[in-house]
Amino acid sequence: MKFDFYFEREKIIVEPVITGMRHKRKLRFFLDTGANITLIDSSVSAVFGFEQNSRENIVTASGKAKSHQVILPEIEVLGKTLSNFNVSVIDFPYQITLFADGLLGMDFLKQLKRLNIDFENQIIETE
Numbered sequence: 550m551k552f553d554f555y556f557e558r559e560k561i562i563v564e565p566v567i568t569g570m571r572h573k574r575k576l577r578f579f580l581d582t583g584a585n586i587t588l589i590d591s592s593v594s595a596v597f598g599f600e601q602n603s604r605e606n607i608v609t610a611s612g613k614a615k616s617h618q619v620i621l622p623e624i625e626v627l628g629k630t631l632s633n634f635n636v637s638v639i640d641f642p643y644q645i646t647l648f649a650d651g652l653l654g655m656d657f658l659k660q661l662k663r664l665n666i667d668f669e670n671q672i673i674e675t676e
Contacts, residue, residue: 550628552673554580554666557648561666563673565626565653569597576650578626580673584654587624587634590641593650594619599638615639626653627675629660 554561561580566573576593599619616637624634634657641649658664663676 550675552627552675554671554673556671560648561673562649563626563653565624565651567593567597567621568623568625569599569621571598572596577648578651578653579645579649580658581652581654582658584652586656587636587652587654588616588641589619589636589638589651590645591638594638605637624657626657627661627664627673629657629675631657631660 552563554563556562557577557579562577563580564575565578566575574597578587599621605616605618616639618635619638621631621634621636623630623632625631636651661675663674665674666672667674
């Protein structure tokens with residue numbers, strides 16, 4: 550399957566559809582192969598009405614951050630739909646929230662059998 554993507558500040562942007570308790574909405578996420586986990590901004594969590602589970606400290610590219618876990622009832626992106634998917638919620642720096650609602654990390658990407666990124670044609674191909 551082939552999917553278009555676009556660049557924003559030299560980052561790959563994909564648009565997952567997130568289903569929550571109150572909303573089903575398309576969002577903007579950076580595709581981040583360097584991130585172990587998928588993250589969403591705390592403002593997104595509040596809009597969707599997700600309940601906070603455990604609290605923990607995580608290490609991000611910006612340093613340490615306080616986070617809590619939420620379970621997305623459903624996330625659909627790059628032709629893959631996962632139910633009851635755990636993500637971490639943090640307060641993103643302002644510079645990120647201008648461009649993205651979250652980060653799609655390796656915990657999601659490894660669910661794909663194949664991921665080929667064609668930068669020249671701005672297409673992601675999955676199996």
